[in-house]
Amino acid sequence: MNPQIEKKFNLAFNIFLVCGMFIAVALTTAFKLRQPDVKAFMLLLAGFGSLMGVVNTVMSANGHILTFVFGFLDVLIGTIIYLDNGIYGNFALHAFYFLPMQVIGFRQWSRRGAGVKSDEGISKVRARRLSGRQWLFLAGGLVVLTAVLYGILYGVERLATTRSAVSSLSQEKIFLDSLVMSLNIAGQVLLSFAYVEQWYLWILVNISSIVLWSHAIVIGSGSGNAPVxxxxxxxxxxxxxxGLRIWMKLSASGQADHLDN
Structure with a gap:
């Protein structure tokens, strides 16, 4: 693709994503503000956090150092929201893992050339690739982490229900929840250290999340936020x-390297 055409395509695509989510968040927030006993400030804060998350992902797809500025705002707001709602597991995960990883990611990307100003604009991060051994460690780690999280969430579900056994639908939901959490944890590591392969994990995260929220809509569980x-x-x-397309192009052009290079 011609560089100028690709630049225009990326700009238009990014505007489409941000504007689309802005409309969705604005409509949902306006609807919920009309409901009784709503915490207006927290609702508006959550909506702003969602937009910061979208901008964060768009920036990361384009290898821009501001990824971690918007990511920090997104995670910080998420931490506040989870604490306010008494969801302490996700609060701890955001406060003690995702939040520090934004700082680590900013430093790592800075070391790999992101954010340097020149006549051609602000430079993108120099991506790197996983080796075969690192792929094996990643796959094994995902399996173990998913199994551990499944066991924890299954135990919590057993304690929360009066039934003697967890239903098959609930087990599917628990597995998807465990998988999404594992992929998010691993994906954040690969993102912070600028690995191209992060996009395979984010694609799996998003597909799993789509299935998870579709499942919530079908069975009518969760809050009214499921559609958005x-x-x-x-x-x-x-x-x-x-993002995968852009980073693979960087890799193919020789701008990516392995950790041990």
Missing amino acids: MLFKYVFYLLNSLN
Whole structure:
């Protein structure tokens, strides 16, 4: 693709993603503000956080250092929201893992050339690739982490229900929840250290999340946010596919390297 055409395509695509999510968040927020006993400030804060998350993913797809500025805002707001709602597991995950990883990612990308100003604009991060051994460690780690999280969430579900056994539908939901959490944890590591292969994980995250929120809509569980969450992850999936395309091109042009280089 001609560089000028590709630049215009990326700009138009990014505007489409951000504007689409802005409309979805604005409509959902306006609807919920009309409901009784709503915490207006927290609702508006959550909507702003969702937009920061979208901008964060768009920036990461384009290898821009501001990825971690918007990511920090997104995670910080998410931490506040989870704490306010008493969801302490996700609060701890955001506060003690995802938040520090934004700082680590900013430093790592800076060392790999992201954010340097020149006549051609602000430079993108120099991507790198996983070796075969690192792929094996990643796959093994994902299997173990998913199994551990499944066991924890299954135990929590057993304690929360009066039934003697967890239903098959609930087990499917628990597995998807465990898988999405594992992929998010691993994906954040690969993102922070600028690995191209992060996009394979984000694609799996987004597909799993689409299935998860579709399942929530079908069985009528969760809050009224399920439709907008489904819409959000459809946009995230489109962005991940575009991110993979951009980063693979960087790799093919010789701008990516292995850790041990």
